[in-house]
Amino acid sequence: MKELLLVFISGLLGGLMGFLASSWSSIYTAKATNFTKRIDEICNAIDYLVENSCKYWILTSESAKQKEIVPLIIGQTAKIRILLEYLDSEYKNFDSKSIKEKLHEFNSACTGDNFGGVDNNIDPDRQRKIIINGEKLKIDLLKVLEKKI
Numbered sequence: 001m002k003e004l005l006l007v008f009i010s011g012l013l014g015g016l017m018g019f020l021a022s023s024w025s026s027i028y029t030a031k032a033t034n035f036t037k038r039i040d041e042i043c044n045a046i047d048y049l050v051e052n053s054c055k056y057w058i059l060t061s062e063s064a065k066q067k068e069i070v071p072l073i074i075g076q077t078a079k080i081r082i083l084l085e086y087l088d089s090e091y092k093n094f095d096s097k098s099i100k101e102k103l104h105e106f107n108s109a110c111t112g113d114n115f116g117g118v119d120n121n122i123d124p125d126r127q128r129k130i131i132i133n134g135e136k137l138k139i140d141l142l143k144v145l146e147k148k149i
Contacts, residue, residue, distance in 0.1 A: 035091060039145045042083050043138050046106070049076040050134040053110035057126045070115075077107055094144060102140050106133040 056069045084103065088096040109129040 035087070036145060038083060038087055039141050042080055042141060045076055045080050045083070046134050046138055049073065049080065049106075049110060050130055052076065053130045054127045056115075057130070058124060073110060073115075077111065093147075099137070099140055099144065102133070102137040106130075106137045109133045 052069055052072045056073060059069070080103065084096060084099060087094045109126065109132075112126075
């Protein structure tokens with residue numbers, strides 16, 4: 001009888017430990033997947049912002065810039081900032097200081113100088129700055145992702 005009780009208790013404890021390990025693993029996997037998805041979403045938003053910012057700085061028509069591209073650039077800039085703030089608040093190991101510096105450089109390249117102004121000059125060299133700063137920002141985000149995995 002004592003042996004049967006010992007087997008029953010051992011089985012019960014083993015099942016409970018298995019359940020706890022499985023639950024913890026599921027929660028961790030879901031959180032890691034969400035983090036990866038958010039990093040990917042930010043990288044896609046950066047690509048979209050690069051494309052539209054480069055268009056803005058080579059367009060000659062002020063009406064096209066003002067009506068179509070300026071709101072897209074402003075919206076994408078806000079989206080990236082909001083997503084980074086979310087990651088910073090939800091993931092305690094997310095170091096946003098270096099990311100924020102790169103984001104500032106990227107935003108300056110995209111919207112610096114006389115952005116949205118009437119007398120905007122065509123600036124093809126700015127495209128290079130936008131692309132380079134966008135890639136630097138994505139590389140830093142991918143480094144953070146690498147540390148998490």
